Amino acid sequence: MSVKWGLIGASTIARQFMINAIRAQEGGEITVVMSSNPERAKVYAGENGIPLAVSSVDDLLNADIDAAYISTTNELHLEQALAAIKAGKHVLCEKPLALTSADARKMVAAAKAAGIVLGTNHHLRNAGAHRAMRDAIASGRIGKPIAARVFHAVYLPETLQGWRITKPEAGGGVVLDITVHDADTLRFVLGDDPVEVSAFAQAAGMAGSGLEDGAMCIWRFKSGLIAQSHEGFTTRYADTGFEVHGSEGSLIGRTVMTQKPIGSVTLRTAKGDEDLSFDREDLYVRSLRQFHAAIRGEGHPSATGEDGVWSLTSAEAALQSAGSGKAVKIDPKLGSMK
Known part of the structure; x- marks a missing residue:
């Protein structure tokens, strides 16, 4: 066809x-x-x-x-x-x-x-690394998931800066650019939905026009799990990663918040460290x-489109929290859209 x-x-x-x-x-x-x-x-x-x-x-x-x-x-x-x-x-x-x-x-x-x-x-949900983490969690290899950490602060190359750091009316800023991805990847890997977020945003010197070029968010999920995420355009030397910590073990993903099928995932339990194998298929393919x-x-x-609604609603809540200085609930009505 x-x-x-x-x-x-x-x-x-x-x-x-x-x-x-x-x-x-x-x-x-x-x-x-x-x-x-x-x-x-x-x-x-x-x-x-x-x-x-x-x-x-x-x-x-x-x-x-x-x-x-x-x-x-x-x-x-x-x-x-x-x-x-x-x-x-x-x-x-x-x-x-x-x-x-x-x-x-x-x-x-x-x-x-x-x-x-x-x-x-x-x-990112097409990455072999994140799918391996999702499978490990779903099969109980870390016990009950308790907490997660996402490191997705990068340096935005000059070729991509443009409207992302100058045009609020075009939907610029790091939250609509990167936090949406982190919210989606957390939902996918954890098999869980966020219900509340508390966020801080910053302008660290790249973005203008009142836009943010860095953000840190604390998320609470339906299961009770809490997560933190760091998004940025200005951290030139940072690495990316995704960790999930459970009652019986931890998953440590390194260099996995990227468009390329790279990075590693380590499962750490009482038995020691085990590097998980996963496919390296192109994410977009x-x-x-x-x-x-x-x-x-x-x-x-x-x-899906519904997944896109979830991630945007989560990012909206993060922006609202950063502006108000208060934790913001994430619309539970979305649950019926899953």
């Missing part, structure tokens, strides 16, 4: 990861790319072997496509996704799905009503394989 894709946004992430991931699928091809800048669209299409370049969403949706991948700036996601859904195209959208969880819920409802597959491109399967009616995207 062939799946013809249109790219809404001539983006860095599409060039670095998604174009290859789509073409790695049997029957996966990219027929058109759209950028609001016609010259950029034309150059991008030429550089990446895409047959057609257009400068409007309508032109892209009128082309020969089955699915749209959206990687424009965050404030454009809602309108573009709703247009694609209305046109009967399946949608894989970058996170956050929208600027607000209310808008993200509109996308989920529209896709459901239209019988369209909607996925959120949360890449796995994401696309599951998305294509969902189009065929086989299962769901690795991260």
Whole structure:
């Protein structure tokens, strides 16, 4: 079965990861790319072997496509996704799905009503490392999970800084860029949902316009587990990691909060340390394989639209907490969307 894709946004992430991931699928091809800048669209299409370049969403949706991948700036996601859904195209959208969880819920409802597959491109749950951690927890290898720690403070390269550190209206800032990923990865690995968050945000010298470029969050989960996460754009020399500590053991993931299938996971128990083996498949190739399967009616995207609503709601709560100085409850009504 062939799946013809249109790219809404001539983006860095599409060039670095998604174009290859789509073409790695049997029957996966990219027929058109759209950028609001016609010259950029034309150059991008030429550089990446895409047959057609257009400068409007309508032109892209009128082309020969089955699915749209959206990687424009965050404030454009809602309108573009709703247009694609209305046109009967399946949608894989970058996170956050929208600027607000209310808008993200509109996308989920529209896709459901239209019988369209909607996925959120949360890449980290496709990593072999996180899947190995999830499996170890689910099989009881660390006993009852008690606490978790996420280290996801990095240095944002100059090529990606732009709107992320200058435009609040585009959904800039580290919380909507990275905390959404950490909330999703915690949910996935733990098999548990956050119910409350307390957050501090900082402007450490990179972001302007009132945006935050660093955040630390404390999360409380439904099971009683507590977690901490550190997100940043300005920590040039930090490493990334993900730890889960249980009553009978700990899982220690090193260099795993990344777009590449790297890192290690150690299981530490009374018996000593055991390095867990896991596959090194490209995270985006796995994401696309599951998305294509969902189009065929086989299962769901690795991260659904509902997952995207959860992560955005969690990030919204973190921003609200950072602004108010108080812990914020995470909307329990989401439980019915799982």
